[in-house]
Amino acid sequence: MNDSMVKVYITGTGAVKIARHYPLGVRDLAFQAGKQALAESGSDNVDFVIVASSLSYLQAPQLDLASYIASSLGLHGVRALSVEAGESSGLAALETAVSLIKSQEASRVLLIGVDKMTEHPSGPTYVMLQALYDTESDAYYNIGHAGIAALLMRLYMEKYEVDRLTLAYWPAMMHMHAKNNPHAMLPFAVAPEKVMTAMPIAEPITLLDAYPLGDGAAAIVLENGDELEGRPLAEIESVISATGMPSPALREDPLDLESLRTALGRLGGLEKIDVIELHDSFSIYGLLELETLGLAEKGESAKLVAEGYFSAEGEGPLVNPSGGLKARGHPIGATDVYKLVEVSRILAGTWQGVKRGDEETGMIVSINAAGSSSRIALLRKVKG
């Protein structure tokens, strides 16, 4: 999509364990992740700080967040920019950072994703999360954070005759993967039967189908390949996005993630991908993404997941070695940056969690809500 010959590399990564960080505020979390990433890149010298955050504007609340975070990192006078695109904020910030570097407006960018979700009790937080969905239509009603995903899950189960237990293998696989992720919020195993019989939060979604409310921050340093200061961990090959219908009710098929389909079309097809981090705020979205990306036939993805096709031992691409939004956690604006940290470390060979060891290409997918926008990033191993 961009004719610029400039190559963009990730040279530093940082991630805070996702948890209920009662003593730490947004800036403290951003500081920790940012400093880790700068240290790995070998230099504090950056000309842009880009902050991906969504709930900070409601939880803290703080506006012009990037400038305050830059200041708390001691980066006085640097250029700073906040990017908000709901649950897809992290890849939206990546899109911005990559275009700044490709256009040679910046050569080193510190990208931080941060959100706190526990500054308020869960009731007010659900009000904030409901605003990820269209407040002029669906979210006028008390749909909460899970209502739309629940409607789509039931549609999927009835349309493709997939039973509840088969759908419980996604969270089970996520929890299995998260056990080895050092910054996962829920690093423990859960059996599919437990998922199915857990407390309902929005039937047919149970507590164990849903992402946890946790605080987190992750960061990466991005550099122009012609002026590298740090050691490259992975190359950003492309990042692309598309908007979609504001409500799934407006789609001809409510189960069609048309914004992701449009973004995929802009990439002009996919080569072989070794590792994928999908957006599974709720299992149904992860499954619909697999089918939209052409990695499973419609209605078949849950069965493939249950058979282990996307696990470390499976024949398909490795999906969500992090444990996904489900078990690693989903601090809204920070989540995509966690995915960037995890996939870069897998490609660089420094990842401590689940992997196959021969990954050369990685893909990161994010959507906001039920697909008001979607983004895809492709990463490549740096040879030699």
Add this chain to the structure above:
Amino acid sequence: MTRSLPVWWRRRIPRYRLIGARCKECGKIHYPPRTSCPYCGSNSLEEVQLPRRGILESYSVIYSVPGDNRLNAPIIVGLVNINGVRIVAELTDVLPGELSTGLEVEAVVRKISETSDTGIITYGVKFRPVLGAGSGAGQDTGEA
């Protein structure tokens, strides 16, 4: 859910009366009315009264209810299809065990939310199972 009176007030009529918008360019109907057609982008729209009966295509019984409306949990949300126009809205006058997809439902006006710190109470269309189905009662007249 709103903490702002103007935000709710300016959209109240379509929400009380189930008034959708028909695009004069592509002919498609959507609800609630938007600034421009979500299908073709045209802003040449006209109001259209939607029939009050539809079919329940999906539903969810929600326990993690946001904000002050938690007191009313569980809340039931449905995806209702009215002659091809789909609407996400709450269901009312029905118990969770009585729900099934394919159920015929009809629109009524009910309280949607109440926000304690502002005192704002919002109303709008909800759907309930059709009363007296087969008797001719509650027949769709197309009136609000």
